[in-house]
Amino acid sequence: MTLLCSELEVHDIVDVPTSSREDAWAVRVLNLLTMIPVLQAGDCVRELPVFGLIEGVFLTGVIDELCYNIKGELELNELKTRSRPVMPSEAQRRRDHFQVCLYKYIFDAMVQGCLKPDIFTSHVSLSPEQLLGSEVKQHAQKAGFTVSTFGDLLELLCLNLTFSDIPHIDCLKINYNHQESNILLGTDIVLYEEKKVREKAQYYLAYWKGQREAQGVDIEEAWKCQFCDYSEICDWRRTRAEMPLQRSGPKKTK
Ligand code: SF4
Structure with missing residues (x-):
């Protein structure tokens, strides 16, 4: 099953024409706003946008699926499709684990009320005064929100998240599927340790800073x-290449 197929199981997809950067962000914000009542009702959402700060840097992502498991815990499910029918390398799996840990970090901060409208204006240079395009306003109206500016929508989002009572994510799961056959190759349950996630983020962000x-x-x-592209100067x-070749396995004895 592709990501699109699984999304279509729970959402309708509609095209919303946009005419500014704020319009494009408004559509993502509206997607998130419309998912809050679904999660409050204990149902499953797919392709949930997340936004937030880690170590002072703005991050955005899309959670494949959030649903409540049999124990009533909020569970994040990430689907990774593989072109070859084998599990990825340890390094790739570590990267995927870090990705879902970052999603949890940002999502938990959102539902705890840490997302503020000024984060969008100061980190993404979006204008709260920007009037929304007519199609975006119509789209918002259909979803039950009457808004004029991008700032109106941000205020609504932050308030709705803060008072949503949605729990934080309890469980992180990654399913690896073979793309052609759709066979499940394996599932990783990811351990979340906030201190380690922040340390890792600090380490990676130090390069970008x-x-x-x-x-x-x-x-x-x-x-x-x-x-x-950088292999010639790396x-x-x-x-x-200059290191002596290291052989693995037991030494041969004569
Ligand atoms: S050549 Fe250097 S920069 Fe390029 S992938 Fe390899 S280690 Fe990274």
């Missing part, structure tokens, strides 16, 4: 280097 040098890929992902690759 110019506070540390780039680090080469993990050794099991060295295959990526052959497709990399110090990590040159250093690896």
Whole structure:
């Protein structure tokens, strides 16, 4: 099952013409606003947008699925499709684990009332005074929201999230499916440790903030280097190539 198929099971997809950046963001905000009552009613949502800050940096993402499990816990399900019928490498799985941990971090902050309208204006340079396009306003009206400006919508979102009483995410799951056969290859249950998530985010963001040098890929992902535009000037690759070859397995005895 593709992501689109699973989304169509629970949502209708409609085209909303937009005429400004604020309009485009307004559609995402409206998507999220319309999912709040669904979660409050204990139902499942798919393709839920999340926005927020981690270590002072604005992040956005889309959660594949949120639903309540048999124990009544809010469960995040991420679907990864694989072109080959094998589970990904450890490095890829670590990356996927970090992705869903970040989603939980942002989602939990949203439902705890940490998302404020000024985050959108200061970090994404969006104008709260921007009038929404007529199609976006109509779309909002159909969903039950009467708004004129982008700022109106942000206020509504932040208020609705803060007073939603939606719980934080209890369980993180990643399903790996083979794309062609749709066979489930495996499921990872991801352990969430907020301190480690923040430390990891700090480490990765330090590169983007110019506070540390780039680090080469993990050794099991060295295959990526052959497709990399920077391979000719990459110090990590040159250093690896100069290292003595390390053989694994027991030494042969004569
Ligand atoms: S060549 Fe260097 S920069 Fe490119 S993927 Fe490999 S380690 Fe990363």
